[in-house]
Amino acid sequence: MPQAVTPLAVTPARSGGLGGIFGGRKRAEEENEELRRQINALLGMDAAAVAAEAAALQTQVAALRAEYTTLQAQVATVRAELVRTSTEAELQEVGIYRYQHPLADAVAYKAQIADLTDRIKAMARGGTAVEAATGWTINGSVAEGRKMVAQYSKLMLRAYNAEADNCVARVQPHRVHTTIERLDKVATTIARLGKTMGIRIGPDYHRLRVHEITLTADYRAKVEEEKERVREERERQREERAALLEFEREKARLAKEQSHYQAALAKLQAKGDLAGAADLEAKLAEIGEAIAGVEAREANIRTGYVYVISNIGAFGPNMVKIGMTRRLDPEDRVRELGDASVPFKFDTHALIFSHDAVGLEARLHAALDKQRVNKVNTRREFFYADPAQVRDLLQEIAGQHLVAYHETPEALEWRASGTHKQATQPPAAPVPSTMATVV
Incomplete structure (x- = not known):
């Protein structure tokens, strides 16, 4: 009689986080290999033993399928909660920065940000930043229930604003979408945690905070653009000053040379040396042309x-x-x-x-x-x-x-x-x- 093979006991893995998810896949592969070995051993078993072993294998397969479904659900949950922040990948995808709110200069952006900040503060003070359910009671007291909901709403709003302020403080022009995605996840998380009391961040308030992020990114891009323009203008002015100094030095040199030749010409003319005077007059004409050329170059930018x-x-x-x-x-x-x-x-x-x-x-x-x-x-x-x-x-x-x-x-x-x-x-x-x- 062939020996009976003891069925392999499979316990569904309880995994937390990404390590448990991928560890469960490895265990499933190992268990599949063990199943193959057991199938080979079944070839010499009688009908009753084969039926029992088949039932055991079906139970294991069902357990593995259930575990696989659980792992897939865990992966989907973790992916939904992740905000990708790979700077290198983002910078490879961006091109020329396009302003979402085109304005003339950084001053105009700063004025709009100040106005937007006032609107955000007004919504927070007016109690319209957070939506919550009504009708809660504690020990039959509606007032106590209302107080509890108000306290939890305030706590949720503080958590949201802390993350929103952090997003605004750290947003960079080419990482706007990642920053907005992060704040969206925060709003979704608060809605999930406050579901029992119906607490969530108001859509209008969330839109204002997102607008604040995009406007701040545009402002920083404009500031950098203006700084670059100032640097280039300073370089152009420095180059222009250097050229003008060269023109002045060259004109001074030619004027000095011209005065020497004029003095020598006067002496030759006084002596009656007409041939020498003609040579100096030709040289003076050349110097005059050179001075006129420098002045023309100085005048024509x-x-x-x-x-x-x-x-x-x-x-x-x-x-x-x-x-x-x-x-x-x-x-x-x-x-x-x-x-x-x-x-x-x-x-x-x-x-x-x-x-x-x-x-x-x-x-x-x-x-x-x-x-x-x-x-x-x-x-x-x-x-x-x-x-x-x-x-x-x-x-x-x-x-x-x-x-x-x-x-x-x-x-x-x-x-x-x-x-x-x-x-x-x-x-x-x-x-x-x-x-x-x-x-």
Whole structure:
């Protein structure tokens, strides 16, 4: 007679949290393997033993199915209570920030936020921020029942406002939806906990707090936008002052040189040296033309140089910067850009003088618009392009203004440092932020 196999006893797992859920799945797999072994042992059993074993297996399967249904319900509950706060994932999905409440400036946003805050306070003081059931009694006392409901309503409102204030204080422009989702979960949780007394946050009050979040996010984005505009305006003014100082220095130098030649000319004329005087008069005419040219450049703010530069050591071989300067010596501007903020100096590929350098720069930027590095701030003048591509574009747009073009960057510091010969390893992938908050 074959030996009877003792049925496997299965006890449904009591799991709390995500660890118990996934642990239950592993146990189910182990128990399924044990069932397979038992089925193999059934092949040598008689009919009565097989029937008994089949009944036992059916009981185990039913228990496993019940456990699986329970685990699915637990997973659904936990997912419903989670608010995803993965910053990295959010930033990968966002594009250019779009204002939900477009206003002229930060001052206008601040005024609207102040008005909204007054409305929120008025609802809280007027008792319309929280909805609750009426008719509760304690020991037959309606007054005591009303007092109890009022106390619990106040407690729920304080909890909600604490979370709402935290959301407003920490909201960032590109995380508005996550912040609103968090506050929605808080309102849902309060409604669930206060279901017995019918306590919940009033929909109108919740809408005001959500409006406060979106308005605050817009305000912070506008403040940052205005700060960036101020920084760029200061840089433009600094560059303009530097150009004007150069013009003044050059005019002073030419005026001094002009006075020397005028004094020498007077002496030659007094001696009757007509040939020498003619040479000095020609030189004085050249100086006069130079002074007129400097004054013309100073008066015409569109006159200047368009430069094409790259920094292979800092940005790689397929990125260029195309800008414009009014400096008398445009290389001074290039040297300033290669200061301590970048590891190597910039290489100059082209310097194009134009009486409409502003327009020439704008045409180049428009032609390379799809290759911009920074598509949010168009005042950043970097483009994904190699010098050869820019050379062809310059020949088409600048025409005869393009005198010379250096396609290959020298990158002397970068090559001398031996950086291009080092076998560098790619940086380790950052650990994604996958924090979650249960509310």
